[in-house]
Amino acid sequence: MKDIYELLNDVKLDEKEFIEVEVNDLEKAKVLNTLKTSIKRKKKWRGWKMNVAAAAMFIGLSTAMVGLTFPAYAGDIPVVGDIFRFLDNGRTGLYDNYKEFSTEVNMTEESKGVAITINDAIFDGETIAVTYSVKSEKPLGDNPFIMDTLGVRGTNRMSGSLGITKVDDYNYVGLITASNFEEDDRDVVHFKWDIDRIMFEGSDEAVNGSWKFALSVKATDAEVTALNHVTEQDGVQLTMTKLAVNPMSYTVSYDIQVAQSVKDKWDAVEVDLAITDDLGNVYEGQNNGGYGENSYDHHTSKTFQKLDPKATKLFVTPHIVLRNYSTDDSGGVEITKDGVKEIVSTNTKSEREEHTQEEIVIDLQK
Amino acid sequence: MKSNEKNFIKRLQRQEEDALEFIVGAYLPLIKGVTYKVLAPLQNEGIVEECINDIFLSIWNNALKFKGDGTDFRKWICAIAKFKAIDYYRQAMKKVEFTSEYMEMNAEKSVEEELIMMENSSELIKLINRLDPIDREIFMMKYFLGISTEDICKQFDLTRTAFDNRIYRGKKKFSVQATSLTFGGNLI
Numbered sequence: 345m346k347d348i349y350e351l352l353n354d355v356k357l358d359e360k361e362f363i364e365v366e367v368n369d370l371e372k373a374k375v376l377n378t379l380k381t382s383i384k385r386k387k388k389w390r391g392w393k394m395n396v397a398a399a400a401m402f403i404g405l406s407t408a409m410v411g412l413t414f415p416a417y418a419g420d421i422p423v424v425g426d427i428f429r430f431l432d433n434g435r436t437g438l439y440d441n442y443k444e445f446s447t448e449v450n451m452t453e454e455s456k457g458v459a460i461t462i463n464d465a466i467f468d469g470e471t472i473a474v475t476y477s478v479k480s481e482k483p484l485g486d487n488p489f490i491m492d493t494l495g496v497r498g499t500n501r502m503s504g505s506l507g508i509t510k511v512d513d514y515n516y517v518g519l520i521t522a523s524n525f526e527e528d529d530r531d532v533v534h535f536k537w538d539i540d541r542i543m544f545e546g547s548d549e550a551v552n553g554s555w556k557f558a559l560s561v562k563a564t565d566a567e568v569t570a571l572n573h574v575t576e577q578d579g580v581q582l583t584m585t586k587l588a589v590n591p592m593s594y595t596v597s598y599d600i601q602v603a604q605s606v607k608d609k610w611d612a613v614e615v616d617l618a619i620t621d622d623l624g625n626v627y628e629g630q631n632n633g634g635y636g637e638n639s640y641d642h643h644t645s646k647t648f649q650k651l652d653p654k655a656t657k658l659f660v661t662p663h664i665v666l667r668n669y670s671t672d673d674s675g676g677v678e679i680t681k682d683g684v685k686e687i688v689s690t691n692t693k694s695e696r697e698e699h700t701q702e703e704i705v706i707d708l709q710k
Numbered sequence: 711m712k713s714n715e716k717n718f719i720k721r722l723q724r725q726e727e728d729a730l731e732f733i734v735g736a737y738l739p740l741i742k743g744v745t746y747k748v749l750a751p752l753q754n755e756g757i758v759e760e761c762i763n764d765i766f767l768s769i770w771n772n773a774l775k776f777k778g779d780g781t782d783f784r785k786w787i788c789a790i791a792k793f794k795a796i797d798y799y800r801q802a803m804k805k806v807e808f809t810s811e812y813m814e815m816n817a818e819k820s821v822e823e824e825l826i827m828m829e830n831s832s833e834l835i836k837l838i839n840r841l842d843p844i845d846r847e848i849f850m851m852k853y854f855l856g857i858s859t860e861d862i863c864k865q866f867d868l869t870r871t872a873f874d875n876r877i878y879r880g881k882k883k884f885s886v887q888a889t890s891l892t893f894g895g896n897l898i
Contacts, residue, residue: 347775348854349768349776351850352786352793353777355851357785357855362740365743366739367739367742372738375762379763380730382763
């Protein structure tokens with residue numbers, strides 16, 4: 345169906361009927377001015393309406409999510425309702441229970457035609473996880489990324505992040521995390537996220553703008569148990585220091601200490617934990633990154649899926665990978681605020697050795 | 711980049727603000743002429759001014775609906791101007807207490823007003839769309855643009871009787887279809 349403006353296209357008017365009248369510059373300026381203000385006002389109004397619609401949608405979705413025992417994957421829902429799950433995409437299942445316990449934020453900042461919305465935030469006592477969505481007027485490519493990390497008040501230690509995933513050309517969702525605070529057992533965390541630009545992978549192009557967020561998130565109720573389980577093998581010593589169990593996941597914190605002889609021989613030591621329980625459950629998890637004096641000795645943690653409440657014992661199996669990088673498969677690049685630096689190795693051949701350490705048994709207090 | 715005679719339509723359709731500058735500069739005298747001709751009897755400068763603003767805003771908001779070249783564009787905006795001016799004239803006649811103070815305070819119509827207007831015109835437009843092309847044009851000219859019967863007859867090479875017949879048949883079609891519209895429709 346044609347609307348009035350399209351219909352007016354077809355109307356043949358007699359040109360003679362139209363007479364121009366004199367207009368001075370002041371009149372032109374006045375008309376132009378009014379127009380520009382009304383265009384802007386109209387834009388603002390539209391934005392407001394969209395935000396309300398989005399907020400309403402998220403509220404609607406989240407109530408639905410809580411009510412379901414087996415919430416549908418975000419993929420089934422037209423707009424990403426549970427970004428945690430969407431990003432994980434069923435790989436680890438780590439984030440299955442996050443949405444339920446997270447706080448809805450829905451703060452939007454718009455700059456340069458790109459609107460960034462913080463959707464949910466959750467703090468498990470150790471790690472803040474923040475989901476966000478990016479809506480852009482122009483496509484942002486397949487792999488845009490944001491370098492700016494979360495700034496947490498009272499600490500400058502943090503690590504960890506997951507990238508942005510494309511939903512379609514104009515919509516992206518992402519998860520950013522920050523872990524390992526100097527002082528543990530916080531009830532509430534105040535953080536800000538100042539984004540200056542969105543970069544594109546494999547290109548110098550970027551969207552420079554300003555998106556600033558500041559918010560506080562309360563910690564979910566967590567049961568923290570101090571641990572002191574030590575295991576040592578082949579010069580790599582691990583000390584389990586803390587187990588924090590919260591309603592949606594649990595985190596094991598540990599220290600890594602590497603003997604000098606190992607440091608001399610290997611470029612890198614990677615540690616990963618695998619956890620099962622006495623009921624046969626296998627827990628998937630994700631490393632949170634860590635901090636320390638050097639790349640060998642550091643404090644780190646790993647977050648695992650929701651703990652089965654019936655489990656009484658956890659079996660932790662550490663896997664150690666020792667690596668030497670060579671010139672042709674060097675460890676990749678180091679990305680810092682100042683730019684991208686390639687890690688150069690002097691070895692001619694890359695080497696790799698794997699060890700599995702003795703199992704650690706953690707008794708769960710009941 | 712600046713808009714010029716060659717690219718302003720494209721730039722307007724891409725919602726580049728400089729295209730607005732160009733069309734105001736180039737077509738304000740014409741738009742003002744059309745508007746004045748219709749609204750002069752009201753002797754109200756405020757309404758003329760508001761109407762002109764509204765015309766340009768509609769051109770901006772509906773730029774994508776325009777099809778054709780520069781000459782067509784001139785005709786299209788004149789048609790919009792005339793249609794808008796008549797609309798304003800009719801509203802003003804219905805509401806003689808329309809003061810200039812009111813205009814300034816409420817430059818934008820209230821949501822209710824806008825909704826009612828949308829409803830009315832969309833129903834009517836729906837009906838007009840069901841007419842065949844020639845009748846559609848005749849109706850548009852006669853009722854939306856207020857062009858005299860003689861002029862329309864001349865343009866379409868119709869006799870007065872043929873014209874009256876078409877209008878009669880069209881109106882009949884309207885009344886049949888209008889009564890079959892579902893409840894809640896709001897027809898003038």
